[in-house]
Every structure is written in structure tokens, then in C-alpha cells.
Amino acid sequence: MTDEQEKVPGGAVRVGVLGARGRMGAEVCRAVDGADDLALVAAVDQGDELSAAASAEVVVDFTTPDVVMDNLRWCIDQGVHAVVGTTGFTGQRLEQVRGWLAARPDVGVVIAPNFGIGAVLMMQFAARAARHFESVEIIEQHHPRKLDAPSGTATHTARLVAQARAEAGLGPAPDATKDEVPGARGADIDGVRVHAVRATGLLAHQEVLFGTLGETLTIRHDSYDRVSFMPGVLLAVRAVRQRPGLTVGLDALLD
Ligand SMILES: NC(=O)C1=CN([C@@H]2O[C@H](COP(=O)(O)OP(=O)(O)OC[C@H]3O[C@@H](n4cnc5c(N)ncnc54)[C@H](OP(=O)(O)O)[C@@H]3O)[C@@H](O)[C@H]2O)C=CC1
């Protein structure tokens, strides 16, 4: 047993945070520190050795899309459960993680594009509404220090909406655009247009705009503070050891 483990109060889950000096990582460190049933045993950031997190039972990753796969590979190989908020998870990446987990069936990984409870509900409501409207577009708005566009949340929402539209037999949304300045109509994610706005003062916001004859429906979610993600992160940290394999999204945990 290491010195760090010896310090952990009896029964507390040992948690390591990757990206610990980042905006989200620092908030997660505070949240873990403030929870009686969790103990922060490692705070790892750029330049630190991953092995510093070896005494953790659960690692939380809020780093960057270019390093998160290496981090996950390490966690799974070490038998450390992982809760991941970092974006950039394509279908191919999720398959890769499932492949690694097949060799370690005792390990659990939760990957969620958004840990905000309201954001999870916004995505569920959007998926439910999708079959009833011929038009849909997504507008996400974030702080200007965000590295990726569109956001992981918007990409995930677009995929859910596209799947619901396909199941309902809906074709492409009507759009007569012939002349377009590149980018004016947003990114095409599985046939759904996604527009990304970046502005100082914003944190994380999203609207899903649906339209049909004579009416529109707008489903909107706003995160004004990173504390909004913490109940979801802690929920996943507490649940992941009992969920071997890959869990994508918080939906299953909320239910
Ligand atoms: N799922 C969700 O609910 C949420 C997800 N996110 C996502 O989380 C990610 C992080 O966001 P945010 O906190 O704003 O970003 P930050 O840039 O503030 O934080 C990322 C941190 O990770 C560090 N880092 C880079 N490489 C490594 C490495 N190899 N090992 C350990 N740490 C490393 C960075 O260091 P350095 O700066 O020196 O490179 C930085 O401190 C993004 O993908 C974002 O989209 C954000 C909010 C909510």
C-alpha cells in the first residue's frame, strides 16, 4: 500500500483526476475533495507521469481529444475504472475502447459527452421530438477557449436526432440553398446541420430548433457554471465500479 492509500479514510473511493489543472479538472478535484465518500489520491496534468494515478480505483479524465485514448488505454490495462468527459469520441474510438475492455471484463468505463443533468434531458427531449418535425438544426454556443467545434454534446445530439428521423422514415430536411458561402449552413453531422458559436461571456449552451408547418419547437439548455457538471461526474464516479464494460452517456445511470 502506498502512502497516499494509507491516508484515505476507510471505505472512501480512491479517485485520480487527469487534466487536474484544467478548467474542468480543477472543478472535479474540488468536488471530489468535498465528498465524504471519495478521496482524491492523484491530480495529474500535462508533463506528469500517468503512473501517479496508479493507486486510484477510478480515474476521471478531462484532458484533450488527442491524449484521451492513450489515457484510457493505460487505465484499462492497469485495471483502473474510468469516467471520461473529454470530447472527440467517434464511433470508431468507442469500438476501440470496447475492444480493450473485452480483454479486461472487470473494468468499467463511462464516457459522457455532457455530465449536466439538464443537458442529458435536453438530448433525450430532442430525440423524442425528432420524429415529429421535418426540419431540425442545432446551435451550440461556447466560451472561446474551447478547442473543438462542433461540441461533443451537439455532435451526440445530432446523431440521436438523425437516428430518430431515420427510424421514423423522415428524409433530408427541406433546404433550397443553392449559393452558399462555405460554412454558412453549418456542419453536416449525419444529415443534421450544426452551428457553432464562440463568444466571451458564454460557457456551454445549446438550442435544438425543430420546425414543421406553422410552428417551431426550441429545446434549450444552458450551463452557466462548471459546477453544473459535478453532480453527473460524481454520480458516474460512484457507479462505474459496478458497471463493467462501456457505458456511453449518463442516461443509464440516471434511470
Ligand atoms: N462531458 C462534459 O460534461 C464536459 C466535457 N468537457 C470537455 O472536457 C475537455 C476538457 O475541457 P476543459 O477543462 O475546458 O479544458 P482545459 O484545456 O482547461 O483542460 C485540459 C487540461 O488537460 C491537460 N492535459 C493535456 N494533456 C494532458 C495529458 N497528457 N495528461 C494530463 N493532462 C493533460 C491540459 O494541460 P495544458 O493546458 O498544459 O495542455 C489542461 O490542463 C474538453 O474536451 C471539453 O470539451 C468540458 C466540460 C464538460
Ligand SMILES: O=C(O)C1=N[C@H](C(=O)O)C[C@H](O)C1
Ligand atoms: O468544452 C466545454 O466547455 C464543454 N465541452 C463539452 C462538449 O463539447 O459538449 C460539454 C459542454 O458543452 C462544455
